[in-house]
Amino acid sequence: MKMTRSWDRAFLHKGLGVRRILILAILSGGIWAFVQLDLNPADLVPTSGGVQVAWAFFSRALSPAIVYEAEFVPSDTPPLLWKALQAAGTTVVFASAAMSLALIWGLLLGFLASSSWWVGDPAGGAGNVTAFVRRSIAPVVYGSTRVLIAFMRSIHELIWAVLFLAAFGLSHLSAVIAIAIPFGGTLAKIFSEMIDEAPRDVAHAFRGSGASATHVYLFGLVPRALPDMTAYSFYRFECALRSSAILGFFGYPTLGFYIAASFENLHYGEVWTYLYTLLVLVILVDWWSGALRKRFVV
Amino acid sequence: MMWSVNEGNRKSQGRTSSSRGASFTLRKSSVVFGSTVALDSVDLHIGSGEAVGFVGLSGAGKTTLLCLLNGTVRPTGGTVQVDGRDLATLSFEELRKVRSGIGFVHQDLSLIPNLRVLHNVLAGRLGKLSFWGGMRAFLFPQRRYVHQIHEILERVGIPEKIYERTDRLSGGQRQRVAIARALFQEPVGLLADEPVSSVDPARARSAVSLLTEISREQGLTLCVSLHNLHLAREFFPRLVGLRAGRVVFDRATEQVTEDEFEALYDLNGV
Ligand SMILES: Nc1ncnc2c1ncn2[C@@H]1O[C@H](COP(=O)(O)OP(=O)(O)OP(=O)(O)O)[C@@H](O)[C@H]1O
Ligand SMILES: [Mg+2]
Numbered sequence: 001m002k003m004t005r006s007w008d009r010a011f012l013h014k015g016l017g018v019r020r021i022l023i024l025a026i027l028s029g030g031i032w033a034f035v036q037l038d039l040n041p042a043d044l045v046p047t048s049g050g051v052q053v054a055w056a057f058f059s060r061a062l063s064p065a066i067v068y069e070a071e072f073v074p075s076d077t078p079p080l081l082w083k084a085l086q087a088a089g090t091t092v093v094f095a096s097a098a099m100s101l102a103l104i105w106g107l108l109l110g111f112l113a114s115s116s117w118w119v120g121d122p123a124g125g126a127g128n129v130t131a132f133v134r135r136s137i138a139p140v141v142y143g144s145t146r147v148l149i150a151f152m153r154s155i156h157e158l159i160w161a162v163l164f165l166a167a168f169g170l171s172h173l174s175a176v177i178a179i180a181i182p183f184g185g186t187l188a189k190i191f192s193e194m195i196d197e198a199p200r201d202v203a204h205a206f207r208g209s210g211a212s213a214t215h216v217y218l219f220g221l222v223p224r225a226l227p228d229m230t231a232y233s234f235y236r237f238e239c240a241l242r243s244s245a246i247l248g249f250f251g252y253p254t255l256g257f258y259i260a261a262s263f264e265n266l267h268y269g270e271v272w273t274y275l276y277t278l279l280v281l282v283i284l285v286d287w288w289s290g291a292l293r294k295r296f297v298v
Numbered sequence: 299m300m301w302s303v304n305e306g307n308r309k310s311q312g313r314t315s316s317s318r319g320a321s322f323t324l325r326k327s328s329v330v331f332g333s334t335v336a337l338d339s340v341d342l343h344i345g346s347g348e349a350v351g352f353v354g355l356s357g358a359g360k361t362t363l364l365c366l367l368n369g370t371v372r373p374t375g376g377t378v379q380v381d382g383r384d385l386a387t388l389s390f391e392e393l394r395k396v397r398s399g400i401g402f403v404h405q406d407l408s409l410i411p412n413l414r415v416l417h418n419v420l421a422g423r424l425g426k427l428s429f430w431g432g433m434r435a436f437l438f439p440q441r442r443y444v445h446q447i448h449e450i451l452e453r454v455g456i457p458e459k460i461y462e463r464t465d466r467l468s469g470g471q472r473q474r475v476a477i478a479r480a481l482f483q484e485p486v487g488l489l490a491d492e493p494v495s496s497v498d499p500a501r502a503r504s505a506v507s508l509l510t511e512i513s514r515e516q517g518l519t520l521c522v523s524l525h526n527l528h529l530a531r532e533f534f535p536r537l538v539g540l541r542a543g544r545v546v547f548d549r550a551t552e553q554v555t556e557d558e559f560e561a562l563y564d565l566n567g568v
Binding site for chain 2: 201202204205206207208209210211212214215218219220223224226227
């Protein structure tokens, strides 16, 4: 076998060195955070009162309530399971409205935040005003869009909800927009990246047949990214269901509203009923997206 | 198969259709990528309705030459003319218009795998449509287009695949989709880059014969790059030999000598 010369070795090891440092840095970063927070496993041992509450709560996991646990129930109250179903319906409606808005923003902003629509047409033609405008304006549009979607994402939907409730009160629109803003930002970011990473061969071919930049983008790049974009949108829809349920804590009639109420009244069986309803929702969405993806034709 | 050629000397038959096809003229055209000279001062004229084969080793510059002809690569020196108009002087819209008249069958086919055949072929027309025209055609394809595409697919031999997902087709069938897309452009020139690289010899032959036959029927100018010298000699009345970015011969196929072919493919001198 041939001996590796020393400069060969230096070259060979250099590639791994960076990687080794990175792995060590990530590990020590994690440990540092634990130390900073003074995390101690002993904290997980609950107080004696806590043990009782925890037991009372978790012991109902296998026996969720079928009827109300309260002794006195007003006669015009619908049955518990019917109410859970209604709350689930409301949760889905809020999530769907928010996702529809978020998808529109995600597609529009995702377009502006991807570099594919303005980077590189090697043969633009002479005296080309369009190309000049694209080359000088596009980076500005691109940059400001990326800042905008970073802003949308960096604020959690609950904080947006607090802001909108303070400004507009408990309107349905406040809740929908509170979810739609961060979700739109996240979708825009992920969509733009998926589109930018899609193979460019087709885009190049379309451009060569005279297609406009917008057509190249819409029909040459987006379809290639569409299966991934769809799968990701379904995942975000799941997240939207959770967020919409949580907004019940502010008083919207979604699952969270009833979870909070039952929890306060120590009706843990009802809490589990609502939690399982949420679980079924998420499983349904998962199943739906799986079924759709299996036979996906654009 | 319906598109198979009847044997015989196709290449010597005269072009019947009139001067519909595009003409291409290169004057001292060079293309330099960084430090690589892909094409070195190429002079070439391809007349309307001609069928020309580009032959040469890997890296000789065949793909680059084809890309010059539809303006997707700009010459770093010299000029490229299509139908007598210098591409460098055209506005963006004019260049798009020229490109929309030139079909290009790519070496890697460049099809969208998760679209139906119909939509992949439809994309060929985008260059001739407005923004809304393209949206309409893609989302709600007009019957007129569907019929036209069905006819073209019939011509290339896969009419039953029109609603099939493209990634469910075989390599040879995909190749036909790529050809159909170029034809749906209603082009005046057809460029094909190594259209036989992904299929077996029999299919390679039928693909080349399909291209030459259709071009002759419709009076299109045809330029095809080929590694396979036998196919090139069989189907093209004129051959252009490229070596390291230079044209080493450019004449009627029967006038190219064996020595010239051997020199073209001589690996020692590269
Ligand atoms: N985009 C590019 N950037 C840099 N170099 C390139 C580029 N395109 C082509 N080249 C170089 O130009 C030369 C000619 O390439 P070209 O693709 O035209 O050859 P070819 O004859 O088509 O080869 P093949 O038969 O393998 O397809 C090669 O040396 C190649 O490396
Ligand atoms: Mg090539």
